[in-house]
Amino acid sequence: MTDSNKAKRAAVRDSGRVSQRGGARGSAPAAAGDSDAQNPYRANEPLFMAHMIAGYPTISDAEKVAEGLGKGGADIIELQIPFSDPMADGPTIAVACEDALKAGATVASSLTLLSKVSRLGKPVAVMSYLNPVFRKGIPNFVKTIRDAGASALIVPDCPFDSEEGRALLDACKENDIFFVPVVSPGVPKERLEQLAKDSRGFVYCTSRQGITGANSKFAQDLFDFVAELKSIFKLPIAVGFGVRSRDDVATLSKHADIVIAGSVFVNAVKTGGASSIEKTVRELLG
Amino acid sequence: MTDKHTNYGGAYVPEMLWETLRVLTAEFESAKKDPEFQREFEDLLKNYSGRPTPLIFAERATKDLGGAKVYLKNEGANHTGAHKITHCLGQGLLAKRLGKKMLIAETGAGQHGLATATVAAKLGLECVVFMGSEDIRRQRPNVFLMERLGTKVVPVEYGSKTLKDAVNEALKFWMENLDTAHYCIGSVLGPAPYPEMNRYFQSVISREIRAQLKERENKLPDAVLACVGGGSNAMGSFDDFLAEKSVRLIGVEAGGTGKKLGEHASRKIAGELGIFHGYKSLFLQTEDGQIAPTHSISAGLDYPGIGPDLADLYESGRVELAYATDDEAVSAADYFAKFEGVISALESAHALAEARKVAPKLSKDSVVVVTLSGRGDKDLFNFARAFKDESFKKFLKDEYERS
Numbered sequence: 131m132t133d134s135n136k137a138k139r140a141a142v143r144d145s146g147r148v149s150q151r152g153g154a155r156g157s158a159p160a161a162a163g164d165s166d167a168q169n170p171y172r173a174n175e176p177l178f179m180a181h182m183i184a185g186y187p188t189i190s191d192a193e194k195v196a197e198g199l200g201k202g203g204a205d206i207i208e209l210q211i212p213f214s215d216p217m218a219d220g221p222t223i224a225v226a227c228e229d230a231l232k233a234g235a236t237v238a239s240s241l242t243l244l245s246k247v248s249r250l251g252k253p254v255a256v257m258s259y260l261n262p263v264f265r266k267g268i269p270n271f272v273k274t275i276r277d278a279g280a281s282a283l284i285v286p287d288c289p290f291d292s293e294e295g296r297a298l299l300d301a302c303k304e305n306d307i308f309f310v311p312v313v314s315p316g317v318p319k320e321r322l323e324q325l326a327k328d329s330r331g332f333v334y335c336t337s338r339q340g341i342t343g344a345n346s347k348f349a350q351d352l353f354d355f356v357a358e359l360k361s362i363f364k365l366p367i368a369v370g371f372g373v374r375s376r377d378d379v380a381t382l383s384k385h386a387d388i389v390i391a392g393s394v395f396v397n398a399v400k401t402g403g404a405s406s407i408e409k410t411v412r413e414l415l416g
Numbered sequence: 417m418t419d420k421h422t423n424y425g426g427a428y429v430p431e432m433l434w435e436t437l438r439v440l441t442a443e444f445e446s447a448k449k450d451p452e453f454q455r456e457f458e459d460l461l462k463n464y465s466g467r468p469t470p471l472i473f474a475e476r477a478t479k480d481l482g483g484a485k486v487y488l489k490n491e492g493a494n495h496t497g498a499h500k501i502t503h504c505l506g507q508g509l510l511a512k513r514l515g516k517k518m519l520i521a522e523t524g525a526g527q528h529g530l531a532t533a534t535v536a537a538k539l540g541l542e543c544v545v546f547m548g549s550e551d552i553r554r555q556r557p558n559v560f561l562m563e564r565l566g567t568k569v570v571p572v573e574y575g576s577k578t579l580k581d582a583v584n585e586a587l588k589f590w591m592e593n594l595d596t597a598h599y600c601i602g603s604v605l606g607p608a609p610y611p612e613m614n615r616y617f618q619s620v621i622s623r624e625i626r627a628q629l630k631e632r633e634n635k636l637p638d639a640v641l642a643c644v645g646g647g648s649n650a651m652g653s654f655d656d657f658l659a660e661k662s663v664r665l666i667g668v669e670a671g672g673t674g675k676k677l678g679e680h681a682s683r684k685i686a687g688e689l690g691i692f693h694g695y696k697s698l699f700l701q702t703e704d705g706q707i708a709p710t711h712s713i714s715a716g717l718d719y720p721g722i723g724p725d726l727a728d729l730y731e732s733g734r735v736e737l738a739y740a741t742d743d744e745a746v747s748a749a750d751y752f753a754k755f756e757g758v759i760s761a762l763e764s765a766h767a768l769a770e771a772r773k774v775a776p777k778l779s780k781d782s783v784v785v786v787t788l789s790g791r792g793d794k795d796l797f798n799f800a801r802a803f804k805d806e807s808f809k810k811f812l813k814d815e816y817e818r819s
Contacts, residue, residue: 214707215581216584217693237705260691261701261705292426314430317435318434
């Protein structure tokens with residue numbers, strides 16, 4: 131994050147959550163679920179995680195998108211491996227995945243891009259649907275992304291307690307990768323508690339349910355859920371809820387540890403090309 | 417190497433569906449034990465859908481083929497013209513028990529969408545059906561009928577614009593409307609409990625075959641044949657015979673126009689273990705794990721995955737898989753129309769095509785039962801095109817000019 135961004139974001143933090151989270155970076159107590167000495171997803175100020183699709187709009191331009199995200203001030207890059215049928219994504223991401231595949235993206239080209247993105251010096255979380263991971267072989271896939279520099283893995287259609295979920299947990303543990311749970315408002319407490327036992331790194335909270343507040347885009351329900359997640363998981367909570375604007379980022383920053391934005395960058399690529407991404411991030415971070 | 421048996425099925429879904437599937441499973445288990453639910457379901461099957469469906473002795477075809485006696489289990493006689501209404505009625509009743517206000521469904525040929533729309537109207541539920549825009553183009557008459565039944569048909573404009581994309585879109589809509597909507601999945605696939613649930617509802621087909629054949633021939637069938645897209649009519653036709661080792665069970669897939677990926681929809685030809693649409697099974701996919709495009713003349717078989725129970729039964733050798741090409745299917749539909757006065761759906765015609773190969777090889781005292789999953793009315797336009805019927809083209813043009 132650039133210094134000017136850092137100052138502005140600290141201001142966001144101070145206005146929104148100083149009472150809960152004051153103090154200097156690094157002084158937060160390590161929680162039970164987060165025994166890792168160095169968790170790059172934990173900070174004393176809200177972090178910004180920018181989502182991108184490996185190979186969108188093309189394999190070479192995707193590298194420029196990553197650079198733009200980094201230069202614009204993203205703290206974390208979420209790199210999605212394109213899949214033919216991304217069932218948990220909205221139409222914007224789904225069509226972009228289709229475009230990436232049409233432009234020649236493969237799992238192999240995505241992993242090459244991952245190595246390049248990792249060199250930007252930001253933590254990189256890889257997101258993939260289960261079938262490409264399963265097809266490559268779970269231990270093989272996890273080792274490959276570790277070698278390419280990823281520090282976390284997100285697989286939205288793989289429950290932890292499935293055969294493959296357990297294999298992913300084991301492989302991730304062995305390779306020092308965080309296998310990140312994806313949860314949504316409505317997931318009952320008993321289930322969250324079950325997931326928390328195996329969760330490390332951070333928690334990815336998203337939803338496709340129309341949760342809209344009376345006066346704002348985000349309902350109080352969401353913030354209550356984030357608070358519940360914090361108490362159950364004792365890990366940083368990343369929230370992705372269709373972030374479009376600077377206001378959205380500011381509002382979510384008051385509650386979430388990590389704010390995720392994704393489709394806004396796909397739209398930016400569509401209208402302004404890969405070179406417009408740096409500016410888009412700056413605008414979001416205000 | 418491990419010889420461990422593959423665990424087909426499962427529930428590979430985002431966490432947000434966990435609770436919904438848990439509640440659905442519990443409701444299904446309790447409904448199975450509830451005599452009132454059974455009574456209501458059976459009453460609808462008998463007095464609304466028109467069960468039992470007839471078992472037709474294909475006498476002239478049997479003579480012509482010169483081997484086993486061929487019987488046709490005519491599921492096309494069901495209300496709405498196919499077996500699909502059976503699991504829709506079952507799921508519709510479950511949705512009401514769960515207090516849901518709306519049924520949602522994906523559809524390929526339009527048969528499952530039409531059945532869901534029909535059941536929704538009958539049971540007083542709202543209905544939204546997702547359908548690939550390519551399928552809408554191929555199956556306009558069913559879209560029109562669904563709309564007349566008060567259903568909203570939503571075109572899916574991305575991906576291959578066929579059945580698998582309709583499933584993706586229906587899943588997304590469901591995740592946005594979990595409190596109000598029940599997703600009425602149209603085959604023996606998807607996350608648990610759907611494969612087991614739809615198999616349970618459809619198993620009535622095999623029980624009727626057993627009873628009807630007992631009465632007519634006083635024996636078990638030697639072979640039961642059914643077409644397989646996801647596999648709902650096949651699992652329904654096989655279920656009661658699984659323990660009868662003397663009964664060959666043959667599922668017939670879409671051989672399309674060739675054996676290259678993208679030219680067919682046969683998992684026997686190229687299915688590989690994968691995890692997709694919430695379940696583990698055999699899928700048509702690329703080396704990279706991308707789901708492959710499929711082709712079949714019949715929209716209902718144009719899908720990359722096979723129901724997990726069928727994959728399991730295929731692996732264990734209990735169920736055989738075969739395939740019929742587009743041309744063989746059209747020719748078989750024509751053959752049974754001329755010989756038996758039965759115009760079958762193009763999906764079911766795949767099973768008929770295999771029957772023409774299997775029956776002549778069997779002795780005259782053996783019996784082959786072929787399930788006709790649906791009737792051919794919906795394929796009028798496809799048949800007309802396959803037979804290059806010029807007068808039909810003229811009719812459509814005149815019809816267009818008249819309006």
